[in-house]
Structure formats: C-alpha cells, structure tokens
Amino acid sequence: MSATTSGKASEGRRPAQALLRRWPTAFALALTVPGLVLGTSDDPADSVHGYADFLPILPLLYVVIHQAGKPKVTWPVLVVGAAFAFALQALDLVSPAGVMVGVALAVLLWGAFRGTPHGPAVFGIQAAGAVLFGALAGTGLLVDPDLGRYVVAAGWFCHGVWDLAHIRMRGLQGIVAPTFAEWCAVVDMMVAVELLFLT
Secondary structure (H helix, E strand, C coil), rough: CCCHHHHHHHHHHHHHHHHCCCCCHHHHHHHHHHHHHHHHCCHHHHHHHHHHHHHHHHHHHHHHHHCCCHEEEEHHHHHHHHHHHHHHHHHHCCCCHHHHHHHHHHHHHHHHHHCCCCCCHHHHHHHHHHHHHHHHHHHHCCHEEEEEEEEHHHHHHHHHHHHHHHCCCCCHHHCCCHHHHHHHHHHHHHHHHHHHHCC
C-alpha cells in the first residue's frame, strides 16, 4: 500500500514540477493574456505605436548580452532596458524606438572594433537581427497604423522565432539565458496575436 501511496504522491507532483520547469512560459502568459482578453488601449493606433516603440528593445538585449558574453545578466539587463524604455515613453521627448536603435548601433560598433566573445559569425547574426527588428519597428511607426499593426505584429512574431532559434540552435545557445529566451518567445507570440486582433 505504501508503494501505491508514494506513486500517487509522485504523480501529484508531476504537474507542479512541469510548471516549475516551464515557469518562463507561465510568467509570460500571466503578463500577456490579460492584455489579449481585455485589450490594451481604446485606440488601436496607440497600441501599435506602443508596441513598435518596445520592439527594438528585444534585439538590443540580445546584442548587449552577446557583447557582455554573460547570459546570467540577461534578466537584470531586461529590467534596466524596460525601465529605460518606459521612462522615455513617459517623457515623450524622443521615440524609445529611435533611442533603442541608436544604442544597438553603438553596441554593434563597439563589437565591430573591440571583437566579440562568441566570434564574428554569431556577431553578424546578432547585428542582422538588430537591423531587421529595428527596421520593422521604424516602418511600423512610419506607415498608416492599419498597415503598421501588421508590420509590428510581424516583427514581434519573427522575434518569437528568433528566441526559439536561440534555444534550439547549437551556435546560438548561450547568448542569453534560456529562461529568458523561452519567456520572450511566448511574450512575442502573444503580442503578435494581440496586434492582429486589434479592433
């Protein structure tokens, strides 16, 4: 009877253990599902603009962490970067997207002259990502908001794929913390879905 009891106890822990292993996914869903269900703004153009402003922070984080060569600083850099972007948005003096693209370019120039911890090929991939996602954000801000939401949604969706590539592809593993890449992939996909269903 004790074997049965112990078997039931371990079965009861399996869902909890699975949830603990997938905490980044659970955390991402907790952050994004309310916005998907309740909406984020009365004006869809404001949502598109807000998400376009924050799109460049995603590749910027990858570029900075790549250049630092320490994936363990991923989460602290995210907190600082998000606080910086929110402050820029609240001040409304300059576009957070423009500042993030500028910072990304400065870090890329630093890497080009100083060298990088993961080698030139991975640096090139990170640079291409920064340029691509920065271009999608800028385009989403410049075009009509109805078209812009699809451009920005494509940027967020593609960044979700980018995150998954950093989890699955051997050459990209270890650039950022895997927990961050998982969390970010879910957030990115949910934001893309939210943008597609704006009314």
